[in-house]
Amino acid sequence: MKFVADIMVGKLAKYLRMAGYDVKYINNITDEELTRIAKNEKRILLTRDSLLLMKKEFKNEHIKAILIKGDNLIEQLEQVKSELGIRLKPNLVRCLKCNQILTSVDKKEVKDRVPPYVYATQQNFLYCKNCSQYYWRGTHYDNIKDIFQKIREKHN
Numbered sequence: 001m002k003f004v005a006d007i008m009v010g011k012l013a014k015y016l017r018m019a020g021y022d023v024k025y026i027n028n029i030t031d032e033e034l035t036r037i038a039k040n041e042k043r044i045l046l047t048r049d050s051l052l053l054m055k056k057e058f059k060n061e062h063i064k065a066i067l068i069k070g071d072n073l074i075e076q077l078e079q080v081k082s083e084l085g086i087r088l089k090p091n092l093v094r095c096l097k098c099n100q101i102l103t104s105v106d107k108k109e110v111k112d113r114v115p116p117y118v119y120a121t122q123q124n125f126l127y128c129k130n131c132s133q134y135y136w137r138g139t140h141y142d143n144i145k146d147i148f149q150k151i152r153e154k155h156n
């Protein structure tokens with residue numbers, strides 16, 4: 001299941017990436033480009049723009065889209081989860097900034113590239129070859145886990 005998100009749901013896009021989903025998110029994208037990407041790449045469009053979904057391309061149902069209703073992240077994640085039945089579990093496989101699949105790197109390689117505390121306490125590191133970003137399961141990861149956990153509890 002792949003997505004393309006409009007500019008108004010950037011945070012939602014990031015959290016779906018945190019669950020491992022492929023979410024395209026481009027700044028300053030036009031409605032036409034969004035529509036084209038959704039159609040050509042068979043991505044589900046996530047948007048808050050009800051006018052965009054009134055266009056004929058969406059009405060003929062060749063493009064799948066979800067009109068995101070809530071303002072806050074939890075509501076938005078709950079809506080996507082309940083409409084599509086997707087799993088929301090932290091899954092650090094994608095770059096949160098650019099959507100690239102991460103590759104694991106040897107701990108030795110990151111010695112001078114991450115804070116000393118992180119180096120001392122973490123064993124597994126991942127790297128985005130597209131934007132040269134390093135990732136590991138830190139406190140940030142625990143926060144994400146809590147958010148996803150809250151949503152699961154509400155629905156189970």
Ligand SMILES: [Zn+2]
Binds near residue numbers: 095099
């Ligand atoms: Zn990246």
